[in-house]
Amino acid sequence: MRDDLIGLFPPGTRLDGDGTLLIGGCPVTELAERYGTPALLVDEGALRARARTYADGLAARWPNSRVVFASKAFPCTAVYRLMAEEGLGADVAGGGELALALAAGTDPAALVVHGNARTTGELRAAVEAGAGLIVVDGFDDIDRLERILADDRCVPAGGEQGVLVRVTPDIRPATHAAVSTGQADSKFGLLPAPAKEAIARLRGSDRLRLDGVHVHIGSQILDTEPFRRAVEAVAALGDFAVYDLGGGLGARYSYDDHPPSVAAYLDALIGAARGVLPAAARILIEPGRSMVAEAGVSLYRAVTVKRGAGATFVAIDGGMGDNLEVSLYRQRFEATVATRVGGGETCRLVGRHCESGDELVTGVPLRDPRPGDLIAVPATGAYTYALSNNYNGALRPPVVFCRDGRHRAVVRRETYADLLRRDL
Numbered sequence: 249m250r251d252d253l254i255g256l257f258p259p260g261t262r263l264d265g266d267g268t269l270l271i272g273g274c275p276v277t278e279l280a281e282r283y284g285t286p287a288l289l290v291d292e293g294a295l296r297a298r299a300r301t302y303a304d305g306l307a308a309r310w311p312n313s314r315v316v317f318a319s320k321a322f323p324c325t326a327v328y329r330l331m332a333e334e335g336l337g338a339d340v341a342g343g344g345e346l347a348l349a350l351a352a353g354t355d356p357a358a359l360v361v362h363g364n365a366r367t368t369g370e371l372r373a374a375v376e377a378g379a380g381l382i383v384v385d386g387f388d389d390i391d392r393l394e395r396i397l398a399d400d401r402c403v404p405a406g407g408e409q410g411v412l413v414r415v416t417p418d419i420r421p422a423t424h425a426a427v428s429t430g431q432a433d434s435k436f437g438l439l440p441a442p443a444k445e446a447i448a449r450l451r452g453s454d455r456l457r458l459d460g461v462h463v464h465i466g467s468q469i470l471d472t473e474p475f476r477r478a479v480e481a482v483a484a485l486g487d488f489a490v491y492d493l494g495g496g497l498g499a500r501y502s503y504d505d506h507p508p509s510v511a512a513y514l515d516a517l518i519g520a521a522r523g524v525l526p527a528a529a530r531i532l533i534e535p536g537r538s539m540v541a542e543a544g545v546s547l548y549r550a551v552t553v554k555r556g557a558g559a560t561f562v563a564i565d566g567g568m569g570d571n572l573e574v575s576l577y578r579q580r581f582e583a584t585v586a587t588r589v590g591g592g593e594t595c596r597l598v599g600r601h602c603e604s605g606d607e608l609v610t611g612v613p614l615r616d617p618r619p620g621d622l623i624a625v626p627a628t629g630a631y632t633y634a635l636s637n638n639y640n641g642a643l644r645p646p647v648v649f650c651r652d653g654r655h656r657a658v659v660r661r662e663t664y665a666d667l668l669r670r671d672l
């Protein structure tokens with residue numbers, strides 16, 4: 249077994265006396281029996297600890313600040329509630345995530361509302377909900393918001409709607425193209441020259457209150473240097489009350505991933521801010537992936553083990569229906585038989601879906617894999633629940649919070665009736 253395999257699981261993960269994996273102190277065998285497979289397990293203690301590491305780390309370095317959880321990474325009400333309990337705000341992308349955050353009881357004033365293509369209805373819903381900040385992605389957003397606010401029936405909390413302008417700084421971090429957003433040809437935000445125009449226009453608005461600027465250069469970024477450059481880019485736009493520096497810190501999925509720690513990331517980010525941002529400014533950050541990835545573990549059951557054609561295929565009862573990260577971004581994960589943790593035969597861990605590309609992990613060492621085995625895949629807390637789908641009539645898995653040996657489902661498994669629910 250690679251020594252660091254357990255290190256890919258949530259901190260505190262261990263094995264019981266007979267070698268079975270315990271997540272949040274709960275044996276995965278017990279969890280599989282109670283909730284079935286596939287299931288998305290969340291170590292609640294690890295998730296709370298991560299939220300506190302972020303919140304305390306930012307507050308210690310820049311007291312006038314707030315961590316705003318990028319909820320697209322795990323948009324379920326239990327996670328919104330957990331983040332709110334830990335004192336974090338939430339970033340919501342569009343009307344759906346706004347509705348989820350509000351249903352979870354997130355303080356509207358702590359919401360930052362994003363999106364590159366929000367309808368008038370979505371923007372109106374944000375204003376009516378009392379969202380603290382709406383991020384303007386272009387001039388059409390300004391037109392829409394001004395029209396919305398010209399309607400006397402739509403009065404924002406405090407009489408004015410706070411907005412930020414999203415800036416595209418022409419920074420292309422080293423990451424998958426699909427999750428790079430800071431480059432000049434990005435569909436998100438405004439390049440510095442038009443951003444300055446938008447800023448000037450908003451300064452003249454009597455209903456929109458320009459609070460500051462926003463930048464988010466991409467996701468799964470494993471180096472702090474691009475973040476530093478992004479801070480410099482927003483500083484060059486002038487002095488504001490608020491700077492939202494986005495998210496993007498990478499998570500550790502596999503042995504070769506070495507993302508900076510939260511402390512190293514904050515040192516770099518706030519170190520840069522100290523040099524160029526006004527001391528009185530408020531800083532927001534929006535971590536998503538790096539907040540939730542490590543706390544999640546996907547639990548599957550091996551359905552078949554097929555040897556031949558130079559490979560051993562271990563086919564599980566899930567796949568691209570519950571984890572699209574591989575298909576979309578070729579994300580490398582690791583895996584283990586959950587009752588015989590560690591390496592052995594090199595296998596192809598494949599899903600149950602009707603595409604050859606539905607291969608969760610290629611070349612993963614599994615110890616004597618057999619049909620019926622539980623298979624655990626670590627670091628699946630980010631963007632798996634969010635991107636899960638019903639391909640091939642797959643039922644989206646339950647989400648199970650585990651903590652101190654106790655467990656509770658916070659999202660149930662779908663049923664076949666759910667698959668029919670929208671049909672008229």
Ligand SMILES: Cc1ncc(COP(=O)(O)O)c(C=O)c1O
Nearest residue numbers: 318464467495496534535536537
């Ligand atoms: C505006 C914005 N903020 C924050 C995030 C979170 O990024 P990450 O999950 O990489 O931290 C995203 C992700 O796409 C985003 O679009």
